[in-house]
Amino acid sequence: MRIARFVARRVGTGLLSLLLFLFILFVLIEVLIPGDVASLLRLGLTNDEFQDVRDGLGLTRPLPVRFLIWLGNFLSGDYATTSFGRRASRHIFDALPPTVIVFVIGLAIAYVLGGYLGRFTSWRPGRLSQGITMGAVLAYTAFPAFLAYLLNFFFLDLFHTRRLNWVGNHGLLWAHADVTESVVMLRMTLTFLAVVGFVGLGAVHVRKRHRLRPSRLLGALAVAALSVGVWWAMGIGRFAADILFRAAVPILGMALLSMGEFVLITQTAMAGTTGEDYVLTAHAKGVKPRLVRDDHAGRNAVLVVLSRLAVSLPYLLTGLVVIETAMSWPGLGSFMFDAVQTQDLPVVMSSLAIIGIMTLAVRIALDIAHMILDPRIEVMVEEPML
Amino acid sequence: MVGLVIVALFGLATLIHPLLFGRVWATGIYDPLTGFDPRIAHPSPPHRWHWFGTDSLGRDVLSMMLAGTRPTWVLAMSAAIVTAIVATAVAAVGAFFGGLTDRLLGRFSDAFLLIPAPIFMVVIGSGEFSARIGPVTFGVVYGILAGAGAGAIVLRSHALKIMASPFMDAARVAGGGSWHLVSRHLLAHLYPFAVLFMMLSVVGAVVAEGFASWFGQTATRLTWGTIVYLGVTFRNPATGAIAWNAIAPPAVALSLFAAAFYLMAVGLRRIADPRARAD
DSSP states (O other): OHHHHHHHHHHHHHHHHHHHHHHHHHHHHHHHSOSOGGGGGOTTOOHHHHHHHHHHTTTTSOHHHHHHHHHHHHHTTOOOBOTTSSBHHHHHHHHHHHHHHHHHHHHHHHHHHHHHHHHHHHHSOSHHHHHHHHHHHHHHTOOHHHHHHHHHHHHHHHHHHTTOOOSOOHHHHHHTOSSOHHHHHHHHHHHHHHHHHHHHHHHHHHHHHHOOOOOHHHHHHHHHHHHHHHHHHHTOHHHHHHHHHHHHHHHHHHHHHHHHHHHHHHHHHHTTGGGOHHHHHHHHHTOOHHHIIIIIITHHHHHHHHHHHHHHHHHHHHHHHHHHHHTTOOSHHHHHHHHHHTTOHHHHHHHHHHHHHHHHHHHHHHHHHHHHHOTTHHHHHTSSOO | OHHHHHHHHHHHHHHHHHHHBTTTBOHHHHOTTTOOOTTSOSSBOOOSSOTTOBOTTSOBHHHHHHHTHHHHHHHHHHHHHHHHHHHHHHHHHHHHHOHHHHHHHHHHHHHHHTSOHHHHHHHHHSGGGGGGOOHHHHHHHHHHHHIIIIIHHHHHHHHHHHHTSHHHHHHHHTTOOHHHIIIIIIHHHHHHHHHHHHHHHHHHHHHHHHHHHHTTTTTTSOOHHHHHHHHHHSOOTTTOOOOHHHHHHHHHHHHHHHHHHHHHHHHHHHHHOHHHHTO
16 A cells, blocks of 8 residues: 555656656757758758648647647657658567567676675775775776677677587578567567566565565575476567577676676775674674674665666666667667667657656656665655655 | 876876977878878888878878867866756756746756767768857857756756755755755855766766767867778778778777766765765
């Protein structure tokens, strides 16, 4: 009940932010970018004819009216038409699954590894820890494009020239397939997310019912095994393997880009806990040092990492766009980049809006996770902003 | 400390380029935009004449990199200043007046937070506008996006803490007016956090600019991102390979520049936040 009220409230304020976001986006793009769609057709028109075209397209109406029309179209699923005459919504929905696969898996790897490194470095200061910290700072500020090219160069070279190709002939596989790549990716993503949710709920249940803390490694293994099993059962196993194989390098890039931040935040959040009373108490009780670090001192860092993640999501998404473009991964980033190149502003705007909605959805999910982890959060709900 | 040293080195690099250029370096060979060395084949690996080698068009990479330092400084400074002003203003107004004003401003910050600033910079940099986006414009737009979004949210939480502290009540009881309370007490305590966020904004702005110019949207000027973009676009004419010696130095310089500001921010936080100073 408490959770339901919290969720309802959070979604309500979220919708308000979303509306404001769409309006700001619309106004900024209208104001900052000179010319409009009509100027693409301008060649050879006199000024009067040009104005007629603008009138006909409704571009001379006042800004708020145009915003409402755009909003209406957007909400009814009309995400503009690309310059090649195809509906943008098709492309956008085709591009979502690849993006989600890379983003979710990459972020999960970064979260686990970065969290571990952060706990390690703050727990045991020394030369090694300083080195790791410096590496994390450099990873945090790294130039994504360069990193992407470097990884791409290194791994594709390794896979292709040294015959480390485990899946067999990629072209032959798809040539005889009765499904397309985007369909497979969509099914993969949906089943994967379902499996993650299932295992997550299972873990919560085990924890509540049996007072056991299931290990994170076990959970990850369960997710991997279940997903693979479901994919084979659905008959898309070989295609999924091929897609995952090609996704490996973008996922690695995503993990590397976001890991630095996780290390640094965990470290900051845990700084100074080594001398806290409850840590000393745990030591005195005879708890294993590793458990003191992870379960006593590191427990509080989880909340900080989650709330920081909400703020840095746009930054992470940007890194993802760069990686997708540099590695030609067919996700939302590449699609939007193509639209920018061909001056397809309506399509670009729809993509930006979709990215904003995704960000908001993840933020709400993070807030709910935060709430489950830290029951005190309800006090904070009374504040206008989380 | 490491951060300060690196920043000082980059400052030196900005100053040294006009000095080297034309005096030590022959203008025709080392010009960052039009230079060409007829003595060797391009792209060339590092050499006694060209410390970082040359790119596929025959230009000296070290000279290009040094020339790219100045726009980066201009961009970083304008972004930092605008971020600090916008974020402090939004946070102070919201926290001081509270109530509906605070709620509205909070929703606005939330909405700004949903805009992925670097991607947005690429979008507005496309087309006719790109020639007009100089480092200052870029810094200002980025500063507004970052300041009204993340900056305002972070500073607001600090401002609320300050508003709730006993000395604010004391000042109010002593008869201080609104302006006195805001300027003498609220802002004075917000400055350290604003400066801290300025440093982080520099990190974001520099990476965002590298990102936007890597997409070729600001290719009219020479920045680190542009050098990487050109290095990837114009490959070795014979083999089609990327000239790594041309794209590695600017990419590393960009990371180092941003990292230096991050390290300075960490050092500053120790001073600004007494709780972190304890360890």
